[in-house]
Amino acid sequence: SQQGEEDPQALSIQEGENATMNCSYKTSINNLQWYRQNSGRGLVHLILIRSNEREKHSGRLRVTLDTSKKSSSLLITASRAADTASYFCATAGFVISSGSARQLTFGSGTQLTVLP
Amino acid sequence: NAGVTQTPKFQVLKTGQSMTLQCAQDMNHEYMSWYRQDPGMGLRLIHYSVGAGITDQGEVPNGYNVSRSTTEDFPLRLLSAAPSQTSVYFCASRARLDTQYFGPGTRLTVL
Numbered sequence: 001s002q003q004g005e006e007d008p009q010a011l012s013i014q015e016g017e018n019a020t021m022n023c024s025y026k027t028s029i030n031n032l033q034w035y036r037q038n039s040g041r042g043l044v045h046l047i048l049i050r051s052n053e054r055e056k057h058s059g060r061l062r063v064t065l066d067t068s069k070k071s072s073s074l075l076i077t078a079s080r081a082a083d084t085a086s087y088f089c090a091t092a093g094f095v096i097s098s099g100s101a102r103q104l105t106f107g108s109g110t111q112l113t114v115l116p
Numbered sequence: 117n118a119g120v121t122q123t124p125k126f127q128v129l130k131t132g133q134s135m136t137l138q139c140a141q142d143m144n145h146e147y148m149s150w151y152r153q154d155p156g157m158g159l160r161l162i163h164y165s166v167g168a169g170i171t172d173q174g175e176v177p178n179g180y181n182v183s184r185s186t187t188e189d190f191p192l193r194l195l196s197a198a199p200s201q202t203s204v205y206f207c208a209s210r211a212r213l214d215t216q217y218f219g220p221g222t223r224l225t226v227l
Contacts, residue, residue: 033215033216035216041220041221042206042218042219042220042221043159043206043208043216043218044218045215045216045217048214048215088158088159090216104149104210104216105161106151106158106159106160107158108156108157108158109158
């Protein structure tokens with residue numbers, strides 16, 4: 001089953017507006033990452049937020065993390081048509097001695113469309 | 117650095133054929149993974165490796181084999197292709213829990 005689940009599944013906004021996407025997860029994490037995927041292309045890493053951080057900024061991106069609610073949000077401010085893409089959250093568990101729970105688990109993504 | 121490279125970019129197979137998807141990285145990353153991406157399903161982990169000589173199964177390993185003889189290479193083998201394996205395959209690498217780098221993907225169609 002998916003660890004991270006994005007909400008909404010699809011979002012359509014006008015250029016210049018802000019876009020907010022949410023991610024919920026089920027188990028404790030070491031960090032949470034957001035990725036972007038343009039149609040027909042590979043994934044590109046956007047931002048990583050660690051479990052002891054509450055908010056992080058990168059350019060027009062703002063990510064928040066609430067570990068008590070097991071949720072994260074990605075805010076894209078002043079959106080542009082070039083921001084049209086699918087956005088995925090991925091969670092990384094803790095490294096433990098058996099070697100398990102070290103891989104990233106991805107959600108099914110939010111399809112963002114920014115209309116010019 | 118070339119990053120993560122994958123070959124081929126496109127492949128069409130007939131049911132029952134076998135093939136190997138190649139993946140290489142030049143960043144000396146310990147961790148490498150294979151994912152498949154299907155419409156509406158997001159990325160699902162097939163197999164992963166935490167270092168040369170060490171591999172483990174992911175969420176959907178059936179029908180696939182992997183090996184990790186070197187740090188750089190992590191090939192994915194389809195032993196007997198089935199239409200259900202029609203998908204886009206991504207290889208990725210990362211250092212510990214840090215940023216994951218993805219290859220450009222291989223689009224596989226099984227007839």
